[in-house]
Amino acid sequence: MTAVTPHSVSAARTLVEPVLREAVGRLDALSARVAAYHLGWADAAGRSTGNGGKALRPALAVLSARAAGAAGERCLPVAAAVELVHAFSLLHDDVMDGDPTRRHRPAAWTVFGDSAAILAGDALVTLAGELVLEEDTPARVRAARCLVSATQRLIAGQGRDLEFERRADVTLEECRRMSADKTAALLSCACSIGAIAAGAPEPLVTALAAFGAETGLAFQLVDDLLGIWGRPEATGKPVLSDLRSRKKTLPVVAALTSGTPAGDTLAGLLARPEPLPESVLSMAARLVDEAGGRAWAETEAKHRLDAAERHLAEADMPAEVRAELLEIAHFITSRDH
Amino acid sequence: MTAVTPHSVSAARTLVEPVLREAVGRLDALSARVAAYHLGWADAAGRSTGNGGKALRPALAVLSARAAGAAGERCLPVAAAVELVHAFSLLHDDVMDGDPTRRHRPAAWTVFGDSAAILAGDALVTLAGELVLEEDTPARVRAARCLVSATQRLIAGQGRDLEFERRADVTLEECRRMSADKTAALLSCACSIGAIAAGAPEPLVTALAAFGAETGLAFQLVDDLLGIWGRPEATGKPVLSDLRSRKKTLPVVAALTSGTPAGDTLAGLLARPEPLPESVLSMAARLVDEAGGRAWAETEAKHRLDAAERHLAEADMPAEVRAELLEIAHFITSRDH
Numbered sequence: 220m221t222a223v224t225p226h227s228v229s230a231a232r233t234l235v236e237p238v239l240r241e242a243v244g245r246l247d248a249l250s251a252r253v254a255a256y257h258l259g260w261a262d263a264a265g266r267s268t269g270n271g272g273k274a275l276r277p278a279l280a281v282l283s284a285r286a287a288g289a290a291g292e293r294c295l296p297v298a299a300a301v302e303l304v305h306a307f308s309l310l311h312d313d314v315m316d317g318d319p320t321r322r323h324r325p326a327a328w329t330v331f332g333d334s335a336a337i338l339a340g341d342a343l344v345t346l347a348g349e350l351v352l353e354e355d356t357p358a359r360v361r362a363a364r365c366l367v368s369a370t371q372r373l374i375a376g377q378g379r380d381l382e383f384e385r386r387a388d389v390t391l392e393e394c395r396r397m398s399a400d401k402t403a404a405l406l407s408c409a410c411s412i413g414a415i416a417a418g419a420p421e422p423l424v425t426a427l428a429a430f431g432a433e434t435g436l437a438f439q440l441v442d443d444l445l446g447i448w449g450r451p452e453a454t455g456k457p458v459l460s461d462l463r464s465r466k467k468t469l470p471v472v473a474a475l476t477s478g479t480p481a482g483d484t485l486a487g488l489l490a491r492p493e494p495l496p497e498s499v500l501s502m503a504a505r506l507v508d509e510a511g512g513r514a515w516a517e518t519e520a521k522h523r524l525d526a527a528e529r530h531l532a533e534a535d536m537p538a539e540v541r542a543e544l545l546e547i548a549h550f551i552t553s554r555d556h
Numbered sequence: 557m558t559a560v561t562p563h564s565v566s567a568a569r570t571l572v573e574p575v576l577r578e579a580v581g582r583l584d585a586l587s588a589r590v591a592a593y594h595l596g597w598a599d600a601a602g603r604s605t606g607n608g609g610k611a612l613r614p615a616l617a618v619l620s621a622r623a624a625g626a627a628g629e630r631c632l633p634v635a636a637a638v639e640l641v642h643a644f645s646l647l648h649d650d651v652m653d654g655d656p657t658r659r660h661r662p663a664a665w666t667v668f669g670d671s672a673a674i675l676a677g678d679a680l681v682t683l684a685g686e687l688v689l690e691e692d693t694p695a696r697v698r699a700a701r702c703l704v705s706a707t708q709r710l711i712a713g714q715g716r717d718l719e720f721e722r723r724a725d726v727t728l729e730e731c732r733r734m735s736a737d738k739t740a741a742l743l744s745c746a747c748s749i750g751a752i753a754a755g756a757p758e759p760l761v762t763a764l765a766a767f768g769a770e771t772g773l774a775f776q777l778v779d780d781l782l783g784i785w786g787r788p789e790a791t792g793k794p795v796l797s798d799l800r801s802r803k804k805t806l807p808v809v810a811a812l813t814s815g816t817p818a819g820d821t822l823a824g825l826l827a828r829p830e831p832l833p834e835s836v837l838s839m840a841a842r843l844v845d846e847a848g849g850r851a852w853a854e855t856e857a858k859h860r861l862d863a864a865e866r867h868l869a870e871a872d873m874p875a876e877v878r879a880e881l882l883e884i885a886h887f888i889t890s891r892d893h
Contacts, residue, residue, distance in 0.1 A: 246712070247715050247716065250711065250712070250715060311674055311675075311678060314670075314671075314674065315670070315671035315674060315675070333670075334651075334652035335715075335718075337648055337652060337674060338648075338715050338718075340678075341648060341677075341678075341681070341711045342711045342715075344678070344681070344682070345681070345704055345708045348685055348704040349701070349705065349708065352700055352701050352704065355694050355697035355698065355701075357692050359697075360689060360692035360696075360697055361692065363685070363689055363700070364689050367685040367686050367689065368686065370682045371583075371682045374584070374675055374678045374679045374682060375583070377675060378584050378587060378672075378679075379586075381672075382586060
């Protein structure tokens with residue numbers, strides 16, 4: 220089945236996109252062009268291509284403001300800022316990973332060159348700071364700190380992700396921490412930054428952040444599964460690309476550390492110095508499954524989603540906001556988002 | 557003559573370096589290692605090599621706090637943050653420019669790889685935000701905004717610098733604006749951010765910012781001259797490297813737009829598609845001189861320094877702070893800094 224984009228996500232995109240476009244319009248011409256392409260608003264020649272991506276993170280930020288009783292409109296700059304940090308990280312990750320494809324299109328660095336992609340990423344992360352700090356209220360400063368600290372974790376997680384490609388002895392705990400930093404930290408920030416900007420009480424902020432962190436881990440687990448068994452037409456990435464670059468994703472590390480014969484065979488394959496042909500990659504995928512990595516990741520994703528739901532249940536917020544947050548969590552951890 | 561490092565610069569380094577080291581120590585292991593190397597604290601293997609660079613920008617920030625009557629110690633996080641943004645920009649610039657040498661040592665990307673250098677730059681610019689926002693006073697938020705806006709101009713300036721390498725029709729005004737963004741904006745921020753963080757009145761902040769902007773332009777002019785005629789052992793860069801990469805620096809653009817026969821010959825040389833051999837680069841340098849680009853840049857640097865001095869004279873601050881600021885301005889625009 221194909222999951223349907225929740226209404227709250229499309230509604231948030233309608234609210235946030237004008238703020239994003241205005242902000243990107245302040246950048247120098249080159250970075251604005253790269254950003255418009257990367258965000259899906261323009262083609263390589265700068266011609267308008269309509270709306271951008273799903274804007275999941277802004278939707279979570281808007282809902283987190285509403286959870287605190289504020290109007291979603293009040294937190295649009297912080298919602299846009301989270302999306303800008305996400306866009307920055309993808310721009311730089313694609314350069315570092317050498318990934319030629321992003322969301323079914325050539326990655327920005329393949330179109331504009333490495334330097335332009337690096338610069339545009341720099342410009343977007345800086346723009347995020349500008350947006351959040353437009354108001355100098357104490358709540359805004361706390362929101363800025365939340366975003367900066369999530370950005371720092373995201374960078375650290377990407378660093379370890381790259382390092383793990385060259386290491387054979389990554390533990391499941393290291394891998395989990397890497398995913399918590401690389402993916403879950405910014406989602407946790409998205410789920411709490413609207414509430415922070417709205418001056419919400421600490422217990423609500425903490426519950427929302429925990430909901431986001433658990434949802435983020437579930438999302439990463441599903442993303443890792445899709446990176447091996449997803450259909451390229453759905454993921455927008457070449458088949459088996461994570462295994463090709465020897466990424467130590469969660470299901471792969473679960474398999475490698477399973478103590479099973481399949482796990483040991485997998486370790487032997489991934490230790491080969493030469494590029495791995497398609498046939499070996501398919502065999503590697505089967506070994507991850509056989510060693511229990513696939514089943515473990517599926518179960519673990521479910522556990523994380525359950526934990527996210529519990530955090531949400533404990534938090535004091537309007538019932539319809541809780542339902543909408545939960546709908547997004549299920550949406551982004553569905554197999555065909 | 558070799559200019560002697562002003563006392564205020566070494567004093568500021570003693571104050572700021574512990575703050576910088578503590579901050580960098582918070583980063584993930586990989587970025588911390590790259591940053592320690594890039595900042596001159598460690599060699600490629602991570603062995604301590606003593607103190608880092610001159611820390612001119614922190615010195616200016618400390619003096620700007622003192623200009624506002626505050627103790628220099630009060631503004632150490634913002635002083636360190638300016639240095640972190642500077643370090644970020646050099647890390648990324650070297651990757652984009654493909655510059656193999658920085659401060660007489662192999663550039664960080666040649667030692668740790670592009671990805672590690674990009675990530676470390678990302679980590680440092682984010683760390684700068686963390687440091688400035690550690691206090692949520694309105695003055696700190698204004699300081700953060702000043703830094704974020706200078707960072708955005710620096711990124712835009714670097715983008716145009718790269719773009720200009722491939723353009724033959726750069727005007728002197730475009731080139732001046734590029735230098736104002738790429739170099740002068742962060743120096744202007746350094747010269748005013750301490751005062752901003754100390755809650756100084758607007759006229760003092762404005763005067764200090766203007767002093768920094770003019771000093772920054774003078775510095776860039778001198779740096780451009782050194783990029784052509786400086787001794788490699790003093791500049792730490794290969795001889796004629798700016799001409800080799802066809803950088804449209806201020807003296808080059810002054811020559812190209814001079815309407816002289818030498819300027820036209822220079823334009824012809826720089827338009828050649830093939831890499832330029834040493835002999836052609838030496839001829840290009842002579843043509844910049846002959847077309848008046850060298851003399852213009854020398855005079856212009858003097859004018860900018862005079863303007864900087866005037867802004868300082870108009871500002872209300874302790875006489876010894878004014879003298880120390882001026883000493884740094886003369887130091888960084890001397891030929892052998």
